[in-house]
Amino acid sequence: MPNQEQPLVQVDALGWQADGRHILQQIDFQISRGTFVGLIGPNGAGKSSLLRCLYRVNKPSSGQVRLNGQNLWQHSARTVAQQVAVVLQETTGNFGLRLRDVVRMGLTPHKAAFALDSHHDLQLVDDAIEQVGLTALAQQPFEHLSGGEKQRALIARAIVQRPKLLLMDEPTNHLDVRYQIQVLELAKHLGITVIASIHDLNLASAFCDQLLLIDQGKLIGQGTPDEILTERMLGEVFGVCSSIDQHPDHGHPRITYHYGYLTANNKPPGGDHA
Numbered sequence: 001m002p003n004q005e006q007p008l009v010q011v012d013a014l015g016w017q018a019d020g021r022h023i024l025q026q027i028d029f030q031i032s033r034g035t036f037v038g039l040i041g042p043n044g045a046g047k048s049s050l051l052r053c054l055y056r057v058n059k060p061s062s063g064q065v066r067l068n069g070q071n072l073w074q075h076s077a078r079t080v081a082q083q084v085a086v087v088l089q090e091t092t093g094n095f096g097l098r099l100r101d102v103v104r105m106g107l108t109p110h111k112a113a114f115a116l117d118s119h120h121d122l123q124l125v126d127d128a129i130e131q132v133g134l135t136a137l138a139q140q141p142f143e144h145l146s147g148g149e150k151q152r153a154l155i156a157r158a159i160v161q162r163p164k165l166l167l168m169d170e171p172t173n174h175l176d177v178r179y180q181i182q183v184l185e186l187a188k189h190l191g192i193t194v195i196a197s198i199h200d201l202n203l204a205s206a207f208c209d210q211l212l213l214i215d216q217g218k219l220i221g222q223g224t225p226d227e228i229l230t231e232r233m234l235g236e237v238f239g240v241c242s243s244i245d246q247h248p249d250h251g252h253p254r255i256t257y258h259y260g261y262l263t264a265n266n267k268p269p270g271g272d273h274a
C-alpha cells in the first residue's frame with residue numbers, strides 16, 4: 001500500500017538528453033496527492049519532454065522519477081499505465097474507431113490479455129462517457145469529433161483507466177474558450193493528481209494549485225500561482241510586459257498583457273513595472 005504521506009511524484013536530479021543535447025537538466029520537484037499542477041514555460045522549454053519522462057517514454061539520462069516512491073523504470077509500461085493516464089493533444093492512431101471504442105481502451109491496463117469486458121467494465125465506460133457529456137456521440141467515429149469532443153473523450157478514457165496521476169500535454173490547444181474551460185474543469189473535478197502543460201497563463205492561474213515553471217530545460221520555479229506569476233517573471237522568462245492584479249472570482253493572479261512593449265525593460269504606458 002502506498003504511504004499516503006509520501007508525495008505521489010518525486011523527481012530527483014532528472015536529466016534527459018536527445019541527439020547529444022541536454023534537453024532537461026537537474027530537475028527536482030515533488031507533487032502531493034490531489035494537487036492540480038500546471039507546467040508552464042516558453043516554447044521549446046522542455047515541457048513535453050518532461051511530461052514524457054513522467055509517463056515513462058523518455059528514459060532519464062540521469063536522476064530518476066518516482067511514483068509512490070518507486071522508480072518508474074523499475075516497472076513495466078503496463079504497471080505504470082495502471083497508475084498514470086495521459087491525454088495528448090495529437091490524437092493520431094484512433095482511425096476507424098468509434099468514440100466508445102476509444103474510451104474502452106482505458107480498460108486495457110487493468111485486464112489480462114484477451115479477457116472479455118464484463119458488464120461492470122462496460123458500465124464504467126458508459127458512465128465515463130456520460131460524465132464528459134458525450135453519450136449522444138458514443139457511436140460516432142472518433143475522427144469525426146471536434147477538437148473539444150476528442151479531448152473530452154480522451155478524458156473519459158482516462159477516467160476509465162482509474163489512474164492516480166493524469167498527465168495532459170497542452171490539453172486546451174486548438175480549443176475555443178468554452179472548451180478550454182470545460183476540459184480543465186473536467187480534469188480538476190476528477191479529484192486526482194493532475195499535471196498539465198498549459199500555455200494560457202491566465203487559465204493556468206485560474207485552475208492550478210501549483211505551477212512548475214521551466215525555461216531552457218531547467219526548473220526555475222515551483223509554487224502557487226501567486227508565487228510564480230509575477231510581472232518580473234513574465235518579463236524575464238517570456239519577454240512580455242504585463243500588469244497583474246487579483247481575479248475577482250477566484251482570487252488568483254490575473255494578467256493583463258501590454259502590447260508594443262516586448263522586452264522586460266520596457267514599461268507600460270503610465271504603469272510601474274515591478
Ligand SMILES: Nc1ncnc2c1ncn2[C@@H]1O[C@H](COP(=O)(O)OP(=O)(O)OP(=O)(O)O)[C@@H](O)[C@H]1O
Pocket residue numbers: 018019023041042043044045046047048049050
Ligand atoms: N526526441 C527528441 N529529439 C531531439 N530533440 C528533441 C526531442 N524531443 C524534444 N526535443 C527538443 O527539446 C526541446 C524541448 O522540446 P519540448 O517539446 O519538450 O518543449 P516544449 O516546452 O513542450 O515546447 P512547446 O511549448 O513549443 O510545445 C526542443 O528544442 C526540441 O526540439
